[in-house]
Amino acid sequence: MIAGLSSRRALVLFALLVIVPMCVNIPVVHAASDEHGIEVTIVDACYTDLDDDSWEDDVLVVVRFDLSSSDYYEFAYVITLTLPSGTSYSYLVIVLAWVDVVYTYNLFFNHATESGDYTVYVKALLVTPATATDSATYVFDPPGGSEGGKPTFGVC
Numbered sequence: 001m002i003a004g005l006s007s008r009r010a011l012v013l014f015a016l017l018v019i020v021p022m023c024v025n026i027p028v029v030h031a032a033s034d035e036h037g038i039e040v041t042i043v044d045a046c047y048t049d050l051d052d053d054s055w056e057d058d059v060l061v062v063v064r065f066d067l068s069s070s071d072y073y074e075f076a077y078v079i080t081l082t083l084p085s086g087t088s089y090s091y092l093v094i095v096l097a098w099v100d101v102v103y104t105y106n107l108f109f110n111h112a113t114e115s116g117d118y119t120v121y122v123k124a125l126l127v128t129p130a131t132a133t134d135s136a137t138y139v140f141d142p143p144g145g146s147e148g149g150k151p152t153f154g155v156c
Helices: 007-024
Strands: 038-048 058-067 073-082 088-097 101-109 118-128 132-140 152-155
Touching: 038 118, 058 073, 058 118, 073 101, 088 101
Parallel strands: 038 132
Antiparallel strands: 038 058, 058 101, 073 088, 073 118, 101 152, 118 132
């Protein structure tokens, strides 16, 4: 028995010493916020020979997606390459990710066939963990231009 305390008082004091620290360590719960989002940045776009056909008629577009803080993401984006003549090529890409920053390397094989300004447009839709959208545009001018084969697309 603790000096000068009855067993009942000692038991109450012991219970308080055990319960109070447990109450202090209870995590604070916050209401869900609207912080879930997606931010699209076209880092670079250039032309080169990606398919080793000796023609610099391929376009490489690097896109960065900054996502909110979550464990898992599902998002999709449409990437559109518009040639100087106004001809547009659009492709849908679906992404499943477990990181907060995602880079995609979009390869447009045999698309750079005209001289002038090329425009890349990306429209993204975050589906999980919440719904959000963003878009970005990038204009570049590959010099020259060359005749290529049928356009194709790839993502890595």
